[in-house]
Amino acid sequence: MKVMDIGEFGLIAHIAEIIKKRSSKTSYAWNHLCLGIGDDAAAWSTSRAINLATTDIMIEEVHFDLKYTGWYDLGWKSIASNLSDIAAMGGVPLYALVSLAFPGDVEVENITALYQGMVGVADNFQVVISGGNISFSKQVIISITLLGKAAGNKLLTRAFARQGDYVAITGYPGLSAAGYEVLRKKLDIRPNARKIMLDTHLRPLPRINEARILLKNGVRSAIDTSDGLVADLTHICEASRVSAAIYETNLPLHPFLNEYFPEKSLEFALTGGEDYELLFTAGKAVMDRIKNRLSCPVTIIGEIMSGTPGEVKVFDKHGKSINLENKGWDHYRSRL
């Protein structure tokens, strides 16, 4: 069945059903929702709190290709990238608004899969899709806004890195770029390697819970790795008016990354982007405390220094500064 067969408003009713059926109804978000899908705006009540809002857009042929990404995965990733921004603030995600545009000859079952993917990841964090908007367009466009609140009125921001802090990262940077390469080049690799790379690329699980543990234990400065490790550390350094050094020998390169992409593993890890890991800074005492409290891998990869604000240098095993051609994704410069 095509979307044009049921029309815009038939589709909205269909989507509301998917969300009602699949979302966990006992959550804070559901309990505080006054008006969800079906009116001019979503409405909810909160206690006195710091509210958070973030937005991200995914455009066909720019951010994804339906040749490599299924509709379920697309829905998952579109919500996950926004969840990751709330994680980067140490916040609690609550509501998602979905603005969706696509051609009329899309199958309704694809839109169903898209929303199932959205609810699939949202449900992990008790997030409710509470509104949105549907339009015609030639390409598929998914614009998500995620609303949340601070946990205990404290936030992780980009502006609190201090000289002498260590720089640490969760998980294994570069696996998402590797997953994209596997899809794009149709590489035939072992199932367990394939799974971890594709899951990181297509169904990332944002570090919402880990970020709150960081915040509770004294971390104040963090970002999620969406643009790439070096680019995102640069964002922290700019906001904090500091510089940073990363040491190649400290980078947690996943064994599969070294095995399948020995030539590219460093590039993937430093500039790959879309890993949705947490990159954060803190002093030694805080770092020591954290290590035992997170269930995911955490690796100290460098340190914060005084020096040219915003400058990030990567040193190889001989102590030589590596010249990075492409530090990460800039939506305009990356296309020059």
Next chain:
Amino acid sequence: MKVMDIGEFGLIAHIAEIIKKRSSKTSYAWNHLCLGIGDDAAAWSTSRAINLATTDIMIEEVHFDLKYTGWYDLGWKSIASNLSDIAAMGGVPLYALVSLAFPGDVEVENITALYQGMVGVADNFQVVISGGNISFSKQVIISITLLGKAAGNKLLTRAFARQGDYVAITGYPGLSAAGYEVLRKKLDIRPNARKIMLDTHLRPLPRINEARILLKNGVRSAIDTSDGLVADLTHICEASRVSAAIYETNLPLHPFLNEYFPEKSLEFALTGGEDYELLFTAGKAVMDRIKNRLSCPVTIIGEIMSGTPGEVKVFDKHGKSINLENKGWDHYRSRL
């Protein structure tokens, strides 16, 4: 200067400057903003309140054509259409998140004009642009999320129309469709007629203040006319499980609409869309009270009845039901 000359992050810094310079800094929104543009999410604090969120997307060649719409007007309208959704809830708008995508060869001065248009309308209601996102795309895409709160914890919703209510509308429906026709067909009309039609189409001023007066005076059910009068009244009737009748003789057709579009004035008024007026229902006592308290025109155009839920009939001066070919905008069916 092209956007690709300054890059994504240069552009974000530029936009942050525009917003800081132009926004009124003394507003509630500014005073409660903890973190604006420049981190992973926007953060603000509110007192215990019902929060509102709405989102709308504008896509080049679908929602606008840069041949007919300048960048300033585009910015204005993109925020205005969202403000109108908050108006339709009787709410107070607070923060806007802007997700923007466009090609790299766009002139930076066009993006400047776009944000000046956004701030231009936002400033009327002390709304702050507090975040967003920028991407490459082949066409211009503007996705806005507007956040606000209920005034006094009451809301106007679509679901409160009751049998026996009158149906009323602010302003003059159809002027926006007329403005689009003037632009599209390059019609040569008198300057004062041209101004009112183009202003309605390109720089609508949403009925935020009027909606709050409605709410204060006992109105409970309203919608903004974005899809078209009949289509939007249908949304109210569906949500309220009632039907409605509109009487052609009661419709407030603007004199310029009759003068320049005698054949099309009725069609424009009933199905034109994008007027961003308020369409609302209330009993006689409330309607009487309101008329003297609003500074804009208000006209009773019909009534709410029992009968097939969601059905809206329009009766001509002979009491005959008018057959409307196209009841308003459905993003998929309108293209069949």
